Amino acid sequence: SMASHLSLVLDLAPAHWHRADLSLAQFLPQLLVFLNAHVALTHANSLAVFAALPGKSVMLHPAATGPVAPDANAYTPFRELDAAVVANLVAELDPVAAAAPTALVGALTKALCYINRISPGTSTPSSDRASDPRILILSVSPDLSTSYIPIMNAIFSAQKMKITIDACQIFGPDTVFLQQAAHLTGGAYLFLDRRDALLQYLIMAFLPPAATRKVLAVPTQDKIDFRAACFCHKNIVDIGFVCSVCLSIFCQPVPVCSTCRTKFPIKTLKRLNASRPPPP
Structure with a gap:
């Protein structure tokens, strides 16, 4: 099967997570199961995880971390992935900076740059390319109107690079900009109605790569806000x-x-x- 690359952009705004009925501690194990499922689909799949934090964006995986203690009951790539994401996330979370706007556009831009760096050269025939790149944004923040121009620039860049952008609004109001990002790049936008079924939503809607979705009933948007x-x-x-x-x-x-x-x-x-x- 053809390899697929997934770049995950994770919105970690403490101010919005504190108001949610799904805590970060409940959310993280379900997210790690989803990431492990992507890695397990085929050995050639690749993964990158970016965090959008107040005032900054960082790469959580792949990142330099210390050696992971061997565990006979755990698959080593899963264990290394889980340890890297959790350790880097804990190191970067800063409750003091919670008042600053979340750098969602910065994380999205880093994801685009990373995909551009690992993608095959333009001389490679499309049928021989090793990756089917896509970006999944897990958001908890409302639209930040001051970021309209940079986020639209990122969307147009993704269009040109043929990168699919998926978006999942975990709670809060529907986001106009993420709806447009998914629509313009051929991705899926999903507003999470039931937080207790997060893992099921992620696996059913966002685990299949773009090429596979042609034969699946992926959630579609009935109404798109183009404001x-x-x-x-x-x-x-x-x-x-x-x-x-x-x-x-x-x-x-x-x-x-x-x-x-x-x-x-x-x-x-x-x-x-x-x-x-x-x-x-």
Whole structure:
């Protein structure tokens, strides 16, 4: 069977985990079973785990760790994977920095760079490539409107590299940006209705690689929120005004585009202001 690469981006925002009905201690064993299942599918499968923490993003696996004590009752690759993820996660969690925004985009960008580094060269025929790369984002945080531009840049990079982005919102509100990421890259977006069935959701929806999903009934999105964040105030808007030159989005008509400095005629501004719906 063809090898598959999975890069996992794990949202570890302490402020949101504290409000959840699923503790991190309950979540981690189920996550490790899922990661072990991916490694066990075929010996050629590869795995990387990235953590999005307040103000920083780090790589949890593969990472340099000390030797793992042998255990006759455990498969060595599983034991090494579990030990590395847990040890690095414990070392990086910092409750003091919990107020800073979670660096989800930073972790996603690192995952893209890692996949680019381990992927075969462009001269390799697509039929001979050893990996079927995908990224799975496990999120607990709501959308951060200020990250709209960088996360869309990451999505477009994944599209160009033919990387599938899957997303699972474990709790909290649906995330507009992750819905769009999954839709635009051909991945699956799942809002977790039952936290006690997390492992079943992960294995049924996200364990099969993209090539296998063509013959499976993978969860699909009935409704996708395509709203964008304005470039001026970073608010998610229902109705936006788009620069005709650089396609920047604004929540109100502006005389000069702040991105490309294009100036718009006064008549156009008056017409657009007149067509705006009245405030609620």
